[in-house]
Amino acid sequence: DIQLTQSPSFLSASVGDRVTITCRASQGISSYLAWYQQKPGKAPKLLIYAASTLQSGVPSRFSGSGSGTEFTLTISSLQPEDFATYYCQQLNSYPRSFGQGTKVEIK
Amino acid sequence: EVQLVESGGGLVKPGGSLRLSCAASGFTFSSYSMNWVRQAPGKGLEWVSSISSSSSYIYYADSVKGRFTISRDNAKNSLYLQMNSLRAEDTAVYYCARSGTTRFFDYWGQGTLVTVSS
Numbered sequence: 001d002i003q004l005t006q007s008p009s010f011l012s013a014s015v016g017d018r019v020t021i022t023c024r025a026s027q028g029i030s031s032y033l034a035w036y037q038q039k040p041g042k043a044p045k046l047l048i049y050a051a052s053t054l055q056s057g058v059p060s061r062f063s064g065s066g067s068g069t070e071f072t073l074t075i076s077s078l079q080p081e082d083f084a085t086y087y088c089q090q091l092n093s094y095p096r097s098f099g100q101g102t103k104v105e106i107k
Numbered sequence: 108e109v110q111l112v113e114s115g116g117g118l119v120k121p122g123g124s125l126r127l128s129c130a131a132s133g134f135t136f137s138s139y140s141m142n143w144v145r146q147a148p149g150k151g152l153e154w155v156s157s158i159s160s161s162s163s164y165i166y167y168a169d170s171v172k173g174r175f176t177i178s179r180d181n182a183k184n185s186l187y188l189q190m191n192s193l194r195a196e197d198t199a200v201y202y203c204a205r206s207g208t209t210r211f212f213d214y215w216g217q218g219t220l221v222t223v224s225s
Contacts, residue, residue, distance in 0.1 A: 034211045036152075043202055043218055044144075044152065049211035087152055091210050094166045096142075096154040 002026050002090050006099035012107045019075040021102045023088035028068045032092035035064055035073045038101075039084045047086075048073065078104070109133040109214045111203050116219030123193050123223070129186040129203030129216055137161075137181035140206040143188050145199035146218075153199070156188065157206070171197075193223045 003026040013019050023033065031051040036044035046055045048064035051071055061076045075082055083106055088099040115127040129141070143155040156177040157166045165177055176189040186203050200218040207213035 032210070036212075038152075043215035044212075045215070046211060046213050049207075049209055049213075053209075055213065089152075089154075089212070094157070095168050096157065096166075098152040098154065101151045 001095055002029060002093060002097055004088055004090055004097055004099040006086075006088060006102050009100060009102060011102060011104050013078050013104060014107045015078055015080060017078045019078050019082075019104060021073045021086055021088075021104075023066075023071045023073070023099050025069045025071075025090055029090045029092035031067045032090055033064075033066070033071050034089045034091065035062075036087045036089065037082075037084045038087065044087065080106075109205070111205065111214055111216035113201065113203055113216045113219035116201065116221045118222045118224065119193055120225050121194060121223055124189070124191045125193065125221060127188040127190065127201055127203075127219060127221070129188075131184045131186065131205070134205070136179075136184040140164075140210075141179060141186045142204045142206060142212060143177060143186075144202045144204055144212070144215075145197075145221075146202070147196070147199040150199075155201070158186070190221070193221075195223050197221060198223050 005024045007022045033051045035048040038044040052064045063074050085101045085103045087101050110132045112130045140159045142157045158177045174192045178187045202218045203216045204212040205214040
């Protein structure tokens with residue numbers, strides 16, 4: 001089974017900051033990685049798929065990069081509505097697995 | 108507009124059973140693989156099960172294998188999760204999610220809460 005490890009688990013940042021979250025896979029997953037945003041009490045929302053493709057309707061301040069075992073999600077200028085928990089997910093093989101999440105809070 | 112609406116959650120005793128449903132609309136349901144994902148209170152996301160468009164391929168997480176059964180009825184645009192031998196650790200919000208053409212989970216329902224407690 002493929003394990004995904006996100007870092008950091010918690011991040012405190014200010015509006016306007018550049019934020020980077022890392023997701024490491026225990027084995028190579030090519031580009032079969034997605035990033036989701038989840039706000040309290042809501043369902044996850046797909047932000048990035050295939051490691052670097054922006055889902056339709058997602059602001060361009062979000063970007064993804066990486067392949068193989070190391071991936072990053074970057075928010076170029078953090079906005080108030082971006083404070084949420086972010087999860088990576090691999091879809092290279094079953095069982096599909098998620099990272100443990102990164103909570104982004106207001107500094 | 109794509110919509111996924113879960114139902115069937117509730118309070119059940121350990122060892123009991125529950126059947127979740129997910130009603131799909133706004134897309135050709137029979138063309139897409141579907142998934143169940145759960146989230147225990149205050150915890151992260153956990154993939155539970157996936158089913159291909161024609162039900163030919165079915166996968167389960169080890170934590171539910173042998174106890175849960177995923178199924179679908181393409182004529183009714185519905186996805187199901189039959190949950191048997193429920194345990195306290197199955198307490199979670201259960202989401203259904205569509206696998207888009209790129210295989211990624213592009214649409215999610217609002218979730219239904221399952222609580223397993225005596």
